[in-house]
Amino acid sequence: MSWIVRLMKSSLGAKYVMAVTGAGLFAFLIGHIGGNLLLYFGQDAMNSYAVGLRELPYGLLWIARGGILLFFVLHVYTAYSLTARNKAARPRAYVMEDTFQASLASRTMAMTGTIVLLFVLYHLAHYTFRIVNYAGPYIDNQGRDDVYTMTVAGFSQPVIAITYVAAMLVLGYHLSHGLSSMFQSLGINHSKYNLFFRKIMPLVGWVVTLAGATIPLAVLAGIIR
Numbered sequence: 001m002s003w004i005v006r007l008m009k010s011s012l013g014a015k016y017v018m019a020v021t022g023a024g025l026f027a028f029l030i031g032h033i034g035g036n037l038l039l040y041f042g043q044d045a046m047n048s049y050a051v052g053l054r055e056l057p058y059g060l061l062w063i064a065r066g067g068i069l070l071f072f073v074l075h076v077y078t079a080y081s082l083t084a085r086n087k088a089a090r091p092r093a094y095v096m097e098d099t100f101q102a103s104l105a106s107r108t109m110a111m112t113g114t115i116v117l118l119f120v121l122y123h124l125a126h127y128t129f130r131i132v133n134y135a136g137p138y139i140d141n142q143g144r145d146d147v148y149t150m151t152v153a154g155f156s157q158p159v160i161a162i163t164y165v166a167a168m169l170v171l172g173y174h175l176s177h178g179l180s181s182m183f184q185s186l187g188i189n190h191s192k193y194n195l196f197f198r199k200i201m202p203l204v205g206w207v208v209t210l211a212g213a214t215i216p217l218a219v220l221a222g223i224i225r
């Protein structure tokens, strides 16, 4: 058995895997939303950035994609196996007094995580594989892949824009617990840093996801067009 399977079979190891992969995925999200904010700076800024990513040397783009995929699969697989293990350990349904201490966000992690998973699958089909809700090809006047127009065309459809905003809110809620609990999972839990764990990290999560949510809203409002 490989070391990673053995690590995930122990509850402590599984929590470690959740924390490390969650942190990695959040780092990707910061870069991804940050890059997408270039939509506010117009077609040339966005498309130059998209082309720049694809032209990264040494196959860096594919290494990054492989890393994100690996982290994503590990995060989801470990989450479901932890949830199944917890259920098996206490087959009786939770009763009120067991749970009133834990926050709603922490008790709904599996549900919010599943919604984010469904969103990511849709999002990949939409903008990466371009097999749903895609009316392209979109090519700009310099002959480049026109990610700007593709995104604006997507979010000009209110149902799609609202779906993205809703997904971003669910993701923000998921992160509001995940970003705070990951330190506990890594064994970093000195009370001196409570403000950081409990308030600052959830706030950072909300800033990133709400920044993402402004993009479809800005397209609907005609600010990005």
Ligand code: HEM
Pocket: 029, 032, 036, 050, 065, 068, 116, 120, 123, 124, 127, 128, 147, 151, 164, 168, 171, 212, 213, 215, 216
């Ligand atoms: C309004 C917010 C967002 C916008 C405008 C957006 C836009 C895009 C676009 C245009 C692509 C395709 C890039 C290309 O093929 O050149 C993409 C890929 C991707 N997005 Fe998003 N995205 C948003 C939010 C998110 C969120 C919240 C997540 C994760 C929870 C996410 C995860 C991904 C992943 C994993 C890829 C594939 C990356 C790759 O193939 O290199 N995105 N996104």
